[in-house]
Amino acid sequence: MDNLLDRWRKTDPAFRAFLLGVFFLGINAGILSSAFNNYLNDTLRLSSEQRGFLEFPRELPGFMVVFMTGLLAALPVRLWAVLTGLLTAAGVAGLGFLSPGYYPMVFWMLLWSAGSHLFMPVESVMGLRFSKAGGHGRRLGQISGMTNFAGIAGAGLVWVLAKTTGARIYHWAFALGAAASLVSAWLFYRVGGEEESVPGGKRFVFRWKYKWYYLLNILFGARKQIFLTFAPWVLVTVYGASPAVMAALLLAASALGVLFRQALGAIVDRFGERKVLLADALILLVICAGFGFSSLKPVLYSLFIMDNLMFAVRIARTTYLNRIAEKKEDIAPSLSLGVTMDHAMSMAVPAAGGLLWAAYGYRSVFYAAAFIAFGIFLAALAVDERPARPGPALLVPED
Numbered sequence: 001m002d003n004l005l006d007r008w009r010k011t012d013p014a015f016r017a018f019l020l021g022v023f024f025l026g027i028n029a030g031i032l033s034s035a036f037n038n039y040l041n042d043t044l045r046l047s048s049e050q051r052g053f054l055e056f057p058r059e060l061p062g063f064m065v066v067f068m069t070g071l072l073a074a075l076p077v078r079l080w081a082v083l084t085g086l087l088t089a090a091g092v093a094g095l096g097f098l099s100p101g102y103y104p105m106v107f108w109m110l111l112w113s114a115g116s117h118l119f120m121p122v123e124s125v126m127g128l129r130f131s132k133a134g135g136h137g138r139r140l141g142q143i144s145g146m147t148n149f150a151g152i153a154g155a156g157l158v159w160v161l162a163k164t165t166g167a168r169i170y171h172w173a174f175a176l177g178a179a180a181s182l183v184s185a186w187l188f189y190r191v192g193g194e195e196e197s198v199p200g201g202k203r204f205v206f207r208w209k210y211k212w213y214y215l216l217n218i219l220f221g222a223r224k225q226i227f228l229t230f231a232p233w234v235l236v237t238v239y240g241a242s243p244a245v246m247a248a249l250l251l252a253a254s255a256l257g258v259l260f261r262q263a264l265g266a267i268v269d270r271f272g273e274r275k276v277l278l279a280d281a282l283i284l285l286v287i288c289a290g291f292g293f294s295s296l297k298p299v300l301y302s303l304f305i306m307d308n309l310m311f312a313v314r315i316a317r318t319t320y321l322n323r324i325a326e327k328k329e330d331i332a333p334s335l336s337l338g339v340t341m342d343h344a345m346s347m348a349v350p351a352a353g354g355l356l357w358a359a360y361g362y363r364s365v366f367y368a369a370a371f372i373a374f375g376i377f378l379a380a381l382a383v384d385e386r387p388a389r390p391g392p393a394l395l396v397p398e399d
Contacts, residue, residue, distance in 0.1 A: 014191050015130045019146050021081065021187035025119065026147040027180040028088050030154020030254060031173050032112070034247040037232045039095070039170050044102060048233065048362075052354020055229050055347065057106050061114035062343030068118055069336040070204055077129075077332065078191045081122045085185025087115030089178045096174025115181070117343070121335040123147075124318045126191075128331065134269065136322055140315045141265020148257030154180075155251035162244040169243060205333040212382050213321045216277065217338040219376045220317070221345030223284060226369045227307050229350045231291065234362050235304065239297055249301055253308035261312040273316040273323075277380035280313040284373035291366040320383060 040046050046054065061068075072080050091112025099105040123143060131139040157176055161169045235241040241249075268276050283306065290303040318335070325331050353365045 012130070017187050017190045018126055018130070019143065021085070021184045021191070022123070022143055022146050023150045024180045024184035024187065025085060025088065026150025027154040028092060028177040029116065029147070030151035030250060031158055031177040032092065033151065034155045034158040034250045035170060035173050035243060037236050038243040038246060041236055043170065044105065048237065048357050049354040051233055052229060052350040052357070055225060055350030058109055058113050059225065059343045059346035061110060062117040063340050063347055065117050065121065065343070066204065066336045066340040068114070069121060069333065077122055077125050078188055080118060081126070081188035081191070082185045084115040084119040084122060085181045085188060087118070088112050089181035089185065091115060092174045092181065093178035096171050096178070117339065120339045121332060124335050125332045128322055136319045137265035137268035137315055139265070140318055141262040144261040144265070144312055144315060145258045148254040148261055151254030151257070152251055155247045155254055159244055159247040159251060162242070162247060204337070205330045206337065207326070207330070209324060209326065210321065210334060212379060213317060213334070213338060214341055215379050216317055216376070217342045218345055219372060219379055221342035222349045223369060223372045223376060224311065224342070225346040225349045226353055226365060230353055230357070230362065230365050231304055231307060234291065235300065238362060239300065249304055253305045256305065257309055257312065260309050261315070264312050265315050268316050268319055272385060273320040274380060274383040274385040276313060276316040277383060278377060280310055281373050281377035281380055283310055284376065285370055288366045288370040288373060292363045292370070
């Protein structure tokens with residue numbers, strides 16, 4: 001413990017502020033991940049079709065990321081981070097206290113979603129900024145691990161509130177989430193650094209050289225949304241998982257993820273992105289088979305946790321782009337475009353999945369996901385298999 005505290009004291013103050021901001025924003029994310037599906041079920045009584053179609057507006061800000069970052073391109077990236085904290089705070093507070101019906105809920109959900117999705121390119125750009133040569137995966141893994149550590153706090157809060165507050169759980173949970181986001185905005189404002197932070201640079205970049213990065217993001221968008229939308233929805237509506245159970249599952253995934261994501265970052269640095277992406281596709285096939293064929297709750301709970309852990313493979317896509325990027329100015333807009341491509345699929349897939357569920361049952365959704373996993377495997381085969389090497393990192397500070 002003394003060694004960890006000593007390393008923390010010696011870390012670049014700007015990176016410390018950024019990590020703490022990630023932690024508090026992660027508390028918000030942990031609360032919403034644990035409680036949002038139960039909130040929709042308990043307060044609005046949505047059907048599976050309605051739940052699927054709700055993902056279109058929820059994912060719309062993700063599709064708009066490339067346009068949001070284009071508008072913000074003249075500002076330092078740290079101010080993008082400040083904006084994420086303010087938007088998520090407003091959105092989550094609105095969900096908790098200003099959503100008497102479906103349409104007000106959608107409005108506040110859009111604000112929360114805009115902040116959450118804007119942070120995706122921010123996290124990657126800032127992670128590369130604070131990386132040393134040859135250690136991009138490790139640094140991104142540390143940041144991702146901090147997000148998971150924060151998820152433990154967020155899920156733990158929901159678990160405690162579920163046991164103590166009864167019907168007012170969502171008011172308390174969302175109030176705490178909004179407060180955490182406000183703290184994150186203040187911490188991000190304190191990051192500073194070179195020119196206050198790395199500027200966003202170009203508004204838009206599309207290069208044929210980056211085609212496999214784009215395709216991997218498109219396929220991930222489809223794969224991700226099936227499991228973000230329908231895996232928890234299956235557990236809640238088919239197997240009766242309570243808010244406490246969902247919080248416990250997210251708590252377990254976050255606890256494991258603290259170490260897993262850091263280890264994955266080191267593995268990417270050591271073995272390269274191609275092997276990691278191939279392994280991800282094979283593991284996804286196992287998860288699809290489990291949800292498609294098993295009715296055992298312990299098996300489904302384990303697969304749900306495993307799937308949450310594998311979302312960390314975004315580290316490999318980020319380091320791949322960093323390795324092949326022609327110039328550092330391409331990175332931020334290319335990451336933003338990747339998020340937009342990801343979410344173009346994220347908006348379409350849940351609605352299609354909801355119709356598939358209604359027509360053929362929930363298992364059919366996961367059979368379809370298996371085909372997506374196969375597509376990811378083929379795309380990963382096309383990735384240059386050279387070991388990851390230092391790319392055009394944005395900044396190499398001392399820590």
